Amino acid sequence: MGLTRREAELVNETIPALRQHGEHISTVFYKSMLRDHPELNHYFNSVNMHTGRQPRALTALILAFASNIVNISELTPKLERVAQKHVSLVIHPEHYEIVAKYLIRAFSAVLGPAMTAEVNAAWTKAYWLMAKMLTGREAIIYKEFGAWTNWRAFTISKKTPETIEGDIVSFNLAPVDGKPLPPYKPGQYVTIRLKIKGLKYCQLRQYSLSDAPRPDSYRITVKRDIGSGEDSKPPSRQFGSLDDGPPISSAASSASDSSIGSVRPHRPGLVSGTLIDDFQVGDAVELTHPSGEFFLDTDDPNTSPVVLISAGAGAGPLYAILKTVSEQGKGRPMSWIQASRHDAPFRERVEKIAQDDPNIRLKFFRSRLADGDVISLTSRFQEDFIGLNWEDLWLHDKMTQYFVCGPEKFMTEIGGHLLKNGIPESRIKYELYSVGSFEMKKN
Ligand SMILES: Cc1cc2nc3c(=O)[nH]c(=O)nc-3n(C[C@H](O)[C@H](O)[C@H](O)COP(=O)(O)OP(=O)(O)OC[C@H]3O[C@@H](n4cnc5c(N)ncnc54)[C@H](O)[C@@H]3O)c2cc1C
Ligand code: HEM
Numbered sequence: 001m002g003l004t005r006r007e008a009e010l011v012n013e014t015i016p017a018l019r020q021h022g023e024h025i026s027t028v029f030y031k032s033m034l035r036d037h038p039e040l041n042h043y044f045n046s047v048n049m050h051t052g053r054q055p056r057a058l059t060a061l062i063l064a065f066a067s068n069i070v071n072i073s074e075l076t077p078k079l080e081r082v083a084q085k086h087v088s089l090v091i092h093p094e095h096y097e098i099v100a101k102y103l104i105r106a107f108s109a110v111l112g113p114a115m116t117a118e119v120n121a122a123w124t125k126a127y128w129l130m131a132k133m134l135t136g137r138e139a140i141i142y143k144e145f146g147a148w149t150n151w152r153a154f155t156i157s158k159k160t161p162e163t164i165e166g167d168i169v170s171f172n173l174a175p176v177d178g179k180p181l182p183p184y185k186p187g188q189y190v191t192i193r194l195k196i197k198g199l200k201y202c203q204l205r206q207y208s209l210s211d212a213p214r215p216d217s218y219r220i221t222v223k224r225d226i227g228s229g230e231d232s233k234p235p236s237r238q239f240g241s242l243d244d245g246p247p248i249s250s251a252a253s254s255a256s257d258s259s260i261g262s263v264r265p266h267r268p269g270l271v272s273g274t275l276i277d278d279f280q281v282g283d284a285v286e287l288t289h290p291s292g293e294f295f296l297d298t299d300d301p302n303t304s305p306v307v308l309i310s311a312g313a314g315a316g317p318l319y320a321i322l323k324t325v326s327e328q329g330k331g332r333p334m335s336w337i338q339a340s341r342h343d344a345p346f347r348e349r350v351e352k353i354a355q356d357d358p359n360i361r362l363k364f365f366r367s368r369l370a371d372g373d374v375i376s377l378t379s380r381f382q383e384d385f386i387g388l389n390w391e392d393l394w395l396h397d398k399m400t401q402y403f404v405c406g407p408e409k410f411m412t413e414i415g416g417h418l419l420k421n422g423i424p425e426s427r428i429k430y431e432l433y434s435v436g437s438f439e440m441k442k443n
């Protein structure tokens with residue numbers, strides 16, 4: 001049952017105060033939760049906690065849900081992304097009990113006397129409405145996964161540099177149990193779990209599958225994350241050392257301090273750098289079942305054109321789409337448009353596929369944006385992209401589907417250009433290689 005009118009009013013009245021103190025809520029909530037439940041550090045990405053990106057995403061979604069309670073359909077895509085992420089992290093209903101306790105407690109800390117028993121009950125109900133939507137969807141996804149719903153052991157069966165610079169490397173991963181792997185929808189990702197020497201907690205990261213599905217192994221393609229200059233600076237305050245558990249002293253410590261993760265990352269590129277530098281053929285990793293809402297539905301009988309626009313490691317999931325569609329052999333028109341700062345990963349493979357398939361158009365161009373360069377837009381990039389002709393983008397076909405994956409700035413530019421050309425948002429899909437959902441800013 002939904003909220004009564006009175007409960008909805010109570011929730012709505014407190015939203016402005018909660019929004020205003022969103023950062024504080026996130027900080028207090030996660031710090032106290034991770035202090036009392038240190039085992040949850042095995043689930044959360046310590047870097048996203050440290051930068052505050054994850055807590056902000058969760059609090060923002062709950063507040064959006066509460067303020068939008070009568071029009072939930074608008075949030076459906078966001079909820080789907082979260083549910084897919086949660087199942088890939090093996091989150092279960094019992095975890096929601098823990099989050100409920102600490103989140104409502106953090107709301108109380110911010111609202112003070114305004115958090116009456118009645119308001120508390122209304123918020124608790126609102127939280128559970130949302131939690132039930134998520135756990136309901138997650139239960140369905142787990143069911144679809146069949147027998148594989150937990151961490152599964154893999155070994156690296158092949159390691160291939162994808163660029164001359166060696167900053168993008170593919171890993172073929174074969175299941176230790178030798179049983180056939182389930183197929184996935186091209187575009188989806190897996191979560192990898194690593195134990196990194198010197199760190200107390202496991203590190204979890206998502207990597208898109210970068211090949212057409214095969215029963216014997218999956219392939220991921222990892223780009224070394226070097227962060228930006230800003231990231232390398234020491235944070236204002238440091239929690240914990242690399243090999244220590246949570247030295248979090250007080251849940252109610254400085255509100256302005258968004259450093260939450262119990263492990264302060266020692267360098268950007270913790271997992272990508274470790275995989276590329278230290279992991280070799282034969283080494284063990286763990287994966288969860290492929291998931292994610294960014295994919296091409298290859299069961300769809302529709303064979304309208306597909307335009308794949310990528311930069312950097314974003315080429316991985318798009319290559320999976322290109323290869324899968326081309327293997328289907330239905331003659332579906334496709335455009336492969338790829339920006340790269342130096343060497344374009346997958347270029348040779350893509351050119352080989354296109355040689356045998358006259359329905360594929362290729363465009364490669366150089367761009368500083370391909371590396372997530374946010375210094376400025378180079379005019380070269382704009383010229384290149386805007387110079388793409390009508391046919392390259394299949395603009396004349398009203399059913400063309402667009403898949404865009406690359407750094408945020410890159411996706412914003414591409415999305416803006418497509419929208420300007422009259423493509424409706426519903427035909428453009430973006431994959432964000434981070435926490436939170438990518439949204440095109442509306443002018
Ligand atoms: C759905 C999905 C699919 C993905 N697919 C791929 C893929 O196919 N290939 C791929 O290469 N990546 C992919 N990613 C990204 C990947 O999961 C990792 O986020 C990426 O490899 C970086 O992880 P890391 O441990 O190497 O870097 P981290 O150590 O986690 O650092 C990541 C970033 O955090 C910032 N940062 C780090 N430390 C600090 C600090 N102390 N203070 C402030 N900021 C800091 C920096 O900007 C740095 O660049 C995907 C992500 C998602 C969500
Ligand atoms: C109603 C309750 C919840 C909401 C609204 C919520 C919301 C979110 C959101 C918005 C994200 C970011 C998704 C993305 O775009 O990548 C996320 C990720 C995540 N959530 Fe939840 N969540 C809830 C419950 C839980 C619970 C119960 C747990 C387990 C304790 C959990 C653990 C995680 C983890 C580990 C991530 C990934 C973080 C990362 O990669 O940095 N969440 N959640």
